[in-house]
Amino acid sequence: MKLVEKNFDKEGVGYVVLIPEESEDMWHAYNLISKGDSVRSTTIRKVQTESSTGSSSSNRVRTTLTITVENIDFDTQACMLRLKGRNIEENQYVKMGAYHTLDLELNRKFSLRKAEWDSVALERIDLACDPTKSADVAAVVMQEGLANVCLITSSMTIVRAKIDVSIPRKRKGFVQQYEKGLTRFYDQVMQAILRHINFDIVKCVLIASPGFVRDQFFDYMFQTAVKTDNKVLLDNKSKFMLVHSSSGFKHSLKEVLQDPAVMNKISDTKASAEVKLLETFYMMLQLEPARAFYGKKHVEKANEAQAIETLLISDNLFRCQDVKLRKEYVKLVDSVKENGGDVRIFSSLHISGEQLEQLTGVAAILRFPMPELEEDDDSAEDD
Amino acid sequence: MSRHRDIRNMDYSDEYDGYDDIYGHSVDDDYYISPSNRQFLYNRENSTRSSESDIKEEDEVEAQLSDTEKVKLESCIDQIKVILDSKNIPHSDLVNTVISQNFDVQRAVNVILEDPKYKQAKYLDKKEKVFTQTTIQPTESESSNVKVVASTPKTATNVTKGFDLPNKLTFTPRSQSPASGRETPVTVLSSDTTEDTKAKAKDVKFDPQQLYKKERGEEKEHLYMIVIGHVDAGKSTLMGHLLYELGQVNQRTMHKYEQESRKLGKQSFMYAWVLDETGEERNRGITMDVGRFQFSTKTKSVTLLDAPGHKDFIPNMISGAGQADVALLVVDATRGEFETGFDFGGQTREHALLVRSLGVTQLAVPINKLDTVSWSKERFDEIVKKLKGFLKQAGFKESDVTFVPCSGLSGQNLTSKPTENELVAWYDGPCLLEVIDNFRSPERPVSKPFRLSINDIFKGTGAAFCVSGRVETGTLSVGDKVLLCPNRESAIVKSLAIEDVSKTIVFAGDQATVTLSGIEMQNVSVGNILCDPQYPVSVASKFQARIVVFNVTVPITKGFPVVLHHQSLVEPAVVRKLISQLNKSTGEVLKKHPRFLGNNTSAIVEIQVSRPIALELYSECKELGRVMLRVGGVTIAAGLITKIIL
Structure with missing residues (x-):
């Protein structure tokens, strides 16, 4: 993302002008824009014109519109962001108050005006505009009969393809069916890799599985590549990395990202840092339960006591439509920072973020144990 | 040309089968019989x-x-x-x-x-x-x-x-x-x-109990036995040798295995090759999927399930154990080996806990490779002592556990009394075969509604395809209509077989191969349940379960992602809510809405599966009411379904 212009006054009212450059920037934009903001961008609109004779014709014109956002839609697969709202700046084609849906496009600038820019939003801009590019990683988690082909960027994990076939078991004198099924499965996974992974961008492809599936698959893939003379695969052989995982389900990615060898290679991705942090939280819960808490009520209480060392919070909470609630969370983040605590905003598109989201979305590791929190009524937890 | 011939063949048999079906029906359904004929028909x-x-x-x-x-x-x-x-x-x-x-x-x-x-x-x-x-x-x-x-x-x-x-x-x-x-x-x-x-x-129902007696009365009792234990404990070798001594594997094949395994430099694996059949398994020298074999003892006809011991293949082992009535827990007596397998992280513990949670109550423990410690009694006693304490804790009755010293490779004390002097000196108990023979076969719930959990799908001969799995409850006969859950699709049973012998009716406990028609192969997946259309199983993606947490490195909290094992089904799931923590022995509520569940606790939790699955309350059907929760290759909890929420 490129920041073109930034203009705030003392109260935090103002606007920024941004240019999204890659699909991940759409995700950042999605997290920045909330209901009630006004967005100005160039767009295409179908305009109906009526001639003096009464015959009407419609044509598509490119025009610049400013809308107040009423509805935000994000498509994770295509990385498309659509903003729906009313026009607030009349021009020759579109009346005031007319509805329009803006499709934010890559490499076209848009300006975003908010009534109040809070610290979380500002931080998000910094994060989005960070020029140090992190390594893009692709991962294939598989087990016999199931494979997930995912792309992992610094703030997103996207499942590109899921292959789920049933492979006949081995049975006496019937091994061929099993082997045939397996070959077919490997072939499908290989096709998915070729289709979904762009080797120009991706710097590392992780193949993870329990047992020997990954080795078998790896051998199969390169044997086939040699046979079919597939240059793309052969040239990128060094990018592949075989790792252990306990199953082929998506959440096994967590184990993959925790693998020390993988961590070395992709240490700068947010994904593996988040996984590690969540793991620390769980370890703390196991070893010293009075120093690890989750749920808004508990965390807020801990914050009042200035006890929070690390705050884990899902970005999902800042996207909520309720402005008051969002403010509460922003306040929590600010106050933790003020007290010298560390705040980690988890991306809800990552595995660890998904898990945190299930875990009420907010958790904290404390500096000192607060056993009194444990005792008080935890009825607040049944959201 | 050949295709032509094929189609003709298939059609022929199809039609013939169909005809058979209808004919089979007409005896039971009275629509086709004129009243005057009725008295002559057997009803x-x-x-x-x-x-x-x-x-x-x-x-x-x-x-x-x-x-x-x-x-x-x-x-x-x-x-x-x-x-x-x-x-x-x-x-x-x-x-x-x-x-x-x-x-x-x-x-x-x-x-x-x-x-x-x-x-x-x-x-x-x-x-x-x-x-x-x-x-x-x-x-x-x-x-x-x-x-x-x-x-x-x-x-x-x-x-x-x-x-x-x-x-x-x-x-x-x-x-x-x-x-x-x-x-x-x-x-x-x-x-x-x-x-x-x-x-x-x-x-059209008859009394299944009586029919069961009629059909199976004179046969030997059937027993499904799973062999479990830590990786490299010698499960496959022990069983391979047992089968060889029983004459289930002929000399020529054995000789072939010996030659081939020698070529690979793995001669000690020759007996394991009886059960490990895929090239991959043989090359690596480990079992990967459950191997099966049939043999009979004096009073029992036993189906042997040889489970993989390697940690990564526990999902396969679970689906095998779900079919078993009794288990053999093979333990390696070699110094150091037993300890790795048994102490924290080894599969001996996990396997034993798993089979117990899957409803296996009778266990025999062959203490294998005792020849490597020169048949030392002290070693045997030491292992027995350690295991006894653990197994009791795991919930096995002491009277249901038998310990047998043996050696899989040399074949001592497998099918006949030992000949090794060092062993004879202190052991005069039964040999392994006798122990297997002494297992009691469990009661088969034949009069309950029919349920079968699918653990394999494959193409049979001809156009139709087969599914195989264990009949959990009830009976199934050729021509019956069945409902496939959770997809709720119906199909018709075209033929039935047990171990490649075709049958007209199968009962609870049988490992049956069912040829289905009227359904697409793509729509069936492993873990689906075939059931009686009149009493279908419940289909839900959310349920409550009473779980017992094993040794875990991180505690279970709400939102914890797990892999759910239910019969042969493996699905990702999430622990949605922790409802209450219970006292492990009395079951009384200790704490409502606990923050987390640590080691060795018992609790009621709500579990959400990513897509609907077929399940039943434990109180109504034990077989389909059990679940296992695993994370990162470790079993963290076993549970019983107490309430089904849609």
């Missing part, structure tokens, strides 16, 4: 029941009743039978209850339902009602048929005349058919009516 549901057994009991009590009372009694009993499942309740008890309640049907039913003896009647109650509604058409025609046969010679008069029958009676299906006359001897009438209600109640 299963009529033949076995009532006449003899019921008559005697009735006579005893009913002797003192007046005619009016007798008929009142009959009608009352009929009504009760319509409401309840009659076959669980002895006729005499029914009679007594009715008389004691002064011929009041309502009260009699209540009394019966309250009686703890007949708890089951309640359960079946619902279904019977379904039956009576759905099958009125055929039964009416049937009862009239029966009447033609049974009562014509008696010159019947109208029943209703002269009786003050309760109003309700007119609604019962029985009362709609012109019943047999007053002068008809009570015995005949009663047998007639029991037949009648029986037919209503069970339509």
Whole structure:
């Protein structure tokens, strides 16, 4: 993302002008824009014109519109962001108050005006505009009969393809069916890799599985590549990395990202840092339960006591439509920072973020144990 | 050309099969039989029941009743039978209850339902009602048929005349058919009516328990045995050698294995090759998927399931263990090896806990490779002592666990008494084969509704495809309609087989191969449940379970992602809510909404599966009410389904 212009006054009212450059920037934009903001961008609109004779014709014109956002839609697969709202700046084609849906496009600038820019939003801009590019990683988690082909960027994990076939078991004198099924499965996974992974961008492809599936698959893939003379695969052989995982389900990615060898290679991705942090939280819960808490009520209480060392919070909470609630969370983040605590905003598109989201979305590791929190009524937890 | 031929062949057999099906049906369904032919046909549901057994009991009590009372009694009993499942309740008890309640049907039913003896009647109650509604058409025609046969010679008069029958009676299906006359001897009438209600109640069903006895009575008892243990404990070798000594593997094949394994430089794996068949398994020298073999002992016919010991293949082992009745826990006696397998992180513990949680109660522990420690008694005793304590904790009864010293490679103490002097000196217990022979085979729940969990799908010969799996409860015969859950698709059973021997009927506990038609192969996946369309299993993606947490490195919190194992199904799931923490032994609630569940706790949790699965309450069906939760290749909890939320 490129920041073109930034203009705030003392109260935090103002606007920024941004240019999204890659699909991940759409995700950042999605997290920045909330209901009630006004967005100005160039767009295409179908305009109906009526001639003096009464015959009407419609044509598509490119025009610049400013809308107040009423509805935000994000498509994770295509990385498309659509903003729906009313026009607030009349021009020759579109009346005031007319509805329009803006499709934010890559490499076209848009300006975003908010009534109040809070610290979380500002931080998000910094994060989005960070020029140090992190390594893009692709991962294939598989087990016999199931494979997930995912792309992992610094703030997103996207499942590109899921292959789920049933492979006949081995049975006496019937091994061929099993082997045939397996070959077919490997072939499908290989096709998915070729289709979904762009080797120009991706710097590392992780193949993870329990047992020997990954080795078998790896051998199969390169044997086939040699046979079919597939240059793309052969040239990128060094990018592949075989790792252990306990199953082929998506959440096994967590184990993959925790693998020390993988961590070395992709240490700068947010994904593996988040996984590690969540793991620390769980370890703390196991070893010293009075120093690890989750749920808004508990965390807020801990914050009042200035006890929070690390705050884990899902970005999902800042996207909520309720402005008051969002403010509460922003306040929590600010106050933790003020007290010298560390705040980690988890991306809800990552595995660890998904898990945190299930875990009420907010958790904290404390500096000192607060056993009194444990005792008080935890009825607040049944959201 | 060959394709042509193929199609013709397939069609031929298809049609033939179909024809067979219909033919098979017609015996049970009465639509196709003209009344005049009926008496010549053998009718299963009529033949076995009532006449003899019921008559005697009735006579005893009913002797003192007046005619009016007798008929009142009959009608009352009929009504009760319509409401309840009659076959669980002895006729005499029914009679007594009715008389004691002064011929009041309502009260009699209540009394019966309250009686703890007949708890089951309640359960079946619902279904019977379904039956009576759905099958009125055929039964009416049937009862009239029966009447033609049974009562014509008696010159019947109208029943209703002269009786003050309760109003309700007119609604019962029985009362709609012109019943047999007053002068008809009570015995005949009663047998007639029991037949009648029986037919209503069970339509095409027969008494599965009896049929089971008839079909399987003279055969050896069937036993499914799983072999478990830490990786490289020698499970496959032990079993391979046992099979060889039993003559299940001929000398020539064995010789071949010996030669080939020597070529690979793995001669010690020659016996394991009997069960490890894929090239991958042989090259690597480890079992990856469950291997199966059949052999028989003196009194049992045993199906052997050879589970993989490697940590990564535990999912395969779980699906194997789900089918087993008993288990052999193979332990490596070599110094250091036993310790790695048993101490934290080894599979000996996990496997033992798993099979126990999957409902296996009888266990034999062959202490293998004892020759490497020169048959030392001390070593044997040391291992036995350690294991005993652990197994008791895991919930095995001491009397159900047997320890056997043996050696898989040299074959000592497998099928015959040991010859090694060092062993003979201190051991005179049974050999492994005798221990297997001594296992009790469990009760098969054949009279429950049919359930089969699919653990393999493959193409059979011809166009149709087969699924195989264990019949958990009930019976299945060729031509039956089955429902595939959770997709709720119906299919028809074209043929059945057990270990490649074709059968016409299979019972609970059998490992059956079912050829299905009327359904696409793509729509079936491993872990689906085949069930009786009349009593389908529940399908849900959310349920409550009572879980026992094993040793975990990180605690379970809400939102914890797990892998759920349910029979052969493996699905990602999330622990949605922690409802309450329980006392492990008493089950009382310790804490509501705990923040997390640590080691060795017991709790009620809500689990959400990513897509709906077929399951049942543990209280209704033990086999389908169990789940396992695993994370990162470690089993963290075992659970029983206590409540199904949609």
